[in-house]
Amino acid sequence: MFDRERWGEIWQTLSRNKLRSFLTAFGVGWGIFMLILMLGAGNGLSNGVAGAFEGWASNACYVWAQTTSLPYKGLPRGRSFDFDNDDIALIGKRVKGIEALAPRLQLGGWRGGNNVVRGNKTAALTVNGDLPSIMRIQGTYVEEGRFLHERDVLEKRKVCVVGRRAVQLLYEPDEKVLGSWIRINGVYFQVVGVHMPKASAEMGNDQTAVIYVPFSTFQTAFNALNQVHWFAITAQPGTPASQVQADVKKLLAVKHRVHPDDDLAFGSFNVEEMFDMTNDLLTAITALAWFVGICTLIAGVVGVSNIMLVVIRERTNEIGVRRSIGATPGRITAQIVLEALTLTLIAGYSGLLLGMLLLEAVSSSGLEGAFFAKPEIDLVTALVALAVLVVSGVLAGLFPARRALAIRVVDALRADK
Template identity: 40%
Template sequence: MRFILDRNTWQEIYGSISKNKIRTMITVIGVLWGIFIYIALSGAAKGMDNGFEQQFETVAMNSLFAWAQNTSMPYEGFKTGRQLQLKLADASVLKNRIPEIQYVAPRNVRGFFGSEPAIVGRGQKSSSYTVYGDFPEYTKIATKKIYDNGRFINKEDIEQARKVCVIGERTEKELFEKDESPIGAYVKVDNVNFQVVGVHKFVPGGGFETDGDIFIPFSTYKKLYNTGEDVGWFSLAAYDDADVMKVEEDVKAVLKNIHRVHPEDERAFGSFNLGEIFNKVMGFSKGITFLSLVVGIATILAGIIGIGNILLISVKERTKELGIRRALGATPREVRSQIILESVFLTMIAGVVGVILGAGVLSLINRFTQDIDFPYTNPTVPIPYVLGALALMVILGTLIGLIPAQRAVSIRPIDALREE
């Protein structure tokens, strides 16, 4: 420790490095570039992770959606092109037959998929809005952020077919005065009075609805629009340990069985598997992270080998100097420590500068991607990863420094003094 803190030690290191500054700088840049690539690529991959997690933060990552379409194959006397219709009872069948399903939420909508929007008004104000008929289970699949003094649809609303609704932030601004509380007030949905029980917050990229959508109980929707037992589509969420791809296949198989559809008819039911998409995105992001690690370590290793190279050249050029030090009493341990310390010092300088440059580039990327319509946010590298990379560089710098250090201590003082 005393040797490391000795001023003369660092003077000798500086003198050795400054003898050929350009050569040293070029070699250090090789190590610097490696840690820079690692920080930049790992941070960029983390930014993608953060972006997609934010994009899906209010939607279960193992969720999927299923709806009915037209058949494309004849089956059991039914002709091709039969229009299928999901029913409310299908939800119970799916839940009972597929144990991997955690939640099933039947949904209906007016003002979407080509249907006419609902006219919602209050007093002299009115406008067109999308109205959803939902069950409370829907919030288990796609979380709705409700203002503190409000709530979402509950079980009693469904059982009693209450005329209650949850409106969006934009709906509140358009139908209510600035300082007026909408909770407990009434709005007309297609000329039927509904009491407002909640206002849902709008989360950018956080779901599929907008800030103007209105939610009412599924049972009330059924009476209001005379939809009977018809369901527009199912929102489903599987358990965390379930294979979402397998669940999707099972859901379609069960629906085909219920509605007497040919087992090989792939067009009868449509689906959108959010879990599959999320897994692909996460897999791609992990691939980028792994690639950055491989490329970064390979580049760092190449640079460190370069440092070992210039130290071997330095030892050759300083043969006489080392001989004099040995003749004056310097021990092999002191000479070896001197060379290894030079190697670690150069490696650490390169590493720290590379980390700073990488962090600067990530900061610029974050600044320029804040306002773009792409799931990307806060590209960073966890501190343990950075410290781990620097620790690896110290270890490699020490190991590579052993080669020229051993070369230095193997020189006999008498032979060194004869060198010209």
């Protein structure tokens, strides 16, 4: 295998026609280069999506009240209704498979007017009335201070947790945020924390421009007594979020006298379904990358095999001489396979290296977006690519070798005569 004379002969054979060897190797190198590039891009998309929704519960669903579209029990269509505090306990008691339940109230939001004031600065920000359990559902972490506590809710404390964008709009760069006071719709709240979203993508309003206040405080401070705007819910492991969502809608339809077939009375959003669709899409993209890359690589390997057939035709007499002086079929086969394997591995490894260098350059250049980050391949993928190269190289030499052995010794010796 590591006979110096044999490897010298292989190198001599490949360098006999440098242009032909280069063009053949280019096909293989381009194939593995494209394979690595597409797999890396697929991983970059996967990493980007994972970062875009980091921290968001993948088994969550959201339910809110809309307007009825069907009359029911003497009530007309087009009726508006609101969730209330009783619904919180009702859902927690009657719906099975719930892991976390977080009612929410909201003030301001997209296209809202200036509703938050500090000194001579004003800003239009989203104000959410939440329970501490929202942290288990929504991708947010506390950058400074703390988040809402259960005692804040029980005692209806006028405290808030502000987003980083809110800090930029309401404070000077060197001002202390924690412990300061802001006015929301005329009501003063003390800032106890600063939050930042974990996810790079926005689901709804800009999460850095959100202010969290205790749910109970929101109800009393902003005249929203016995109101709930919507529910955020996560399902227990093994329970589909779609099932929990359907059960909640069914229960609330009975409670608020909504027709069982009125699909427009409740709005909902299922994060689990979105995650499943995204995962299916990423799987399809990865499969497509492997398919296109392997097909391109096969085209290059076929080129190697064809070139080896040409080489064998040129060396027919040489093969005949070797067989006449006792060279075994196995040795001749090994020689041809090694030549094809060497050409394939050199070209493939070059393509692999160039592909990884390009991915590293893109990753270090900062050319990333909300749904694209760190295009890279892992060690397993690289090893699989090398294994594909080895198998391809062996196959590229095996068929020409069988063709060489099929030539009779007498015909081979007469080939140049």
